[in-house]
Amino acid sequence: MAEDPLNNLDRRILHLLQVDARGATDTNIASETDVTGTTVHNRIEQLEEEGIILGYNPEINYERAGYPMRVLFICSTELSERSEMAQKALEVRGVVNVREMLAGEENLHVEVVAESTSDVKESTQQLDELGLRTITSNILAEEHVQPWNHFHQEMAGEPDSLPDDDSTEG
Known part of the structure; x- marks a missing residue:
């Protein structure tokens, strides 16, 4: 099993x-x-450089x-083409999220936002033209998101020794 790339300080930062x-x-x-602000700054930079923090996105209503x-479209494509099709689906008007499933027939989940049903039909047609087969589609009522609990739970545990890396430029 690979060594955990995060210590408790990193987990605390990610949770916050x-x-x-x-x-x-x-x-x-x-x-x-x-810890100091400089330490936090340096750790965040390190987490970004390591690809753990990928970006900061607003949550939009x-x-x-x-x-x-x-609308959430549950689609199917060849597993060997899944990543390529996911990238192409992101170019479809109204698509805001594409999730690749590890296996199975329902291997791409595509979320579309639109002003009207005619816009949804246009997105549906474009997804179809890409070669995606829509298995089902569902109108989304609400979405509930929270920080991953594991980061928060680690905060209650015994802290790692937290070296103060203020000496690192940042």
Whole structure:
């Protein structure tokens, strides 16, 4: 089994970023983790460089933004073409999320937002033209997201020794 790439400080930082990435400053996170702001800054940079933090995305209420239709298409494609088809699906008008499933017939889940049913039909046609076979589609009512509990649970455990890496430029 591979060595855990995260220590408890990293987990704490990730949890706090998941709770409020926009409002989380190095200073705020430092006060929650008992290290300096410079240490937090350096750790976040390291997590970004290692590809653990991929980006910071706003959570959007599409309905309030004028796009009340949210549809989840469960699609099928050849497993050998799944990643390529996922990238192509992202180019379809209205697609905001594509999830690749590890195996099985229902191996691409495509989320579309739209103003109207005619826009959904256009997205459906474009997905079909890509060669994706739609198995089912569902109108999404609500989505509930939370920070991954594992990061939070680790915070309650015994802390790792947390070296203060203020000496690292950052």
